[in-house]
Amino acid sequence: MVRLEDITLHYGTGEAPALDAVSCALEAGSFTWLTGASGAGKSSLLKLLHLAARPTAGRLFVLGQAVHAARRRDLPGLRRRIGIVFQDVRLLPHLDVLDNVALPLRIAGRREAQLLADAKEMLDWVGLGHRLHDRPEALSGGEQQRVALARAVVARPALLLADEPTAQLDDDQAHRVIALLRQMHRLGSTVIVASHNIALLGEYPAPVLHLAAGRLVDAHEEP
């Protein structure tokens, strides 16, 4: 499903690598925590996995495709099979909640009537079926994050990534978002969640990848 072989990522010459010789493999249908201090390389690793950056060196396989060797024109199709939830949500402010969630389906070229029904279903799933035509700015931080989650999963991605999805949420909202991510995992998606919230990791046991200074220092099974 996801395999990294000696992956190195440099953002600029002369700077320390954001990722340094990282190797690991994640099975299809797994749920994995990605942890590490701020600046350890969690976001960089997720950036590679959702194809927002290419490795400087090493071999990267995502959903069975060799990303390190892929042609640029082959990547959009692969990106449509990956969902991502950003820490800063990144909803489009000029679209209402329904259109934000429908966006991946429109990009995929789905029929208008069907995609609106699917988007509404996802918003019901995250508990926001009553806010369809509100603008994101009218929602709380937790609600915005749930809309972002609905957008990430509406196209039923095979790989779901979440970059610190609970960092700006209170405990209740954080648990709600993690529960939704776990539910996606149970429905068959491979899920990778970056978080530095140790309490959450304890409450939802799963394998952990731990990064420090761009290196994978520990990969172990949590009890």
Next chain:
Amino acid sequence: MKSRDPLGLRRALADRLLPMLVAAMALLGSLALGGALAAAGLSARWEGGAAAAIMVQVPPGTDAAGAARRLAALPGVAEATAIDRARMGDLLRPWLGNTESLPLPALVELRLMALDGAEDLAARVQATLPGATVESHGIWVARLLALAGALQRAAWAVLALVVLVAGMMIVVATRAGLAARRGTIAILHDMGATDGMIAGRFAARLAWLSGFGAAIGAGAAAPVLMLLGGMAAPLVGAAAAPPWIGLSVMPPAAALIAWATAQLTVRQWLRSLP
């Protein structure tokens, strides 16, 4: 990617300014086009019409028919005709009445292949028929013709410049639009939107705005060109109609230029993304 304006292109400031700027460019372009076509028409009419004649007064005592034969042999002369006394009398009757008792000069009318060499021809006529005088009307027309040609070339140059400036303006508007929507585009890109989808949205929007602006500019130019055509009627024989085909081509041409410019600019920028 059918959607409800995911890039927010309908609300951007540059998008409101662009039609106005393109309208101004289209107005200038239409006037330049009208000027170029009018100068071309005027030039053709003068060159092919009665103005292409030069009158030569042959020296007293010279046989006009023989002078006409010699002048017909000069390079650049298409035809040389001696004007007989009866025709000259007809021509002068409105001003002088009966001219039978008046001493009239012998005249030869030259029709030229082109008016470009009219000034040189005067020297050649003098060399062929010493003492002959060449009336200056044809030479004056030749100068006017040269001026019309220069005006025509200037009008085409202005039109080319307008197209160039309009293209550059669209590049600037597209880049401003890209800069303002960088975050949105990155999100769409992350979701799997292709370069073609994103560039297509920009291109379609800018093509519509530019076509709309050009339609306003060309529409505003039409009455101005009609007015100028009416003013030029005494010079060209009839009121010149505005260049309707050129004006109607302007909106689709502007839209096409905008579409192609936006496609190139956006795709070039998107290549910086992975």
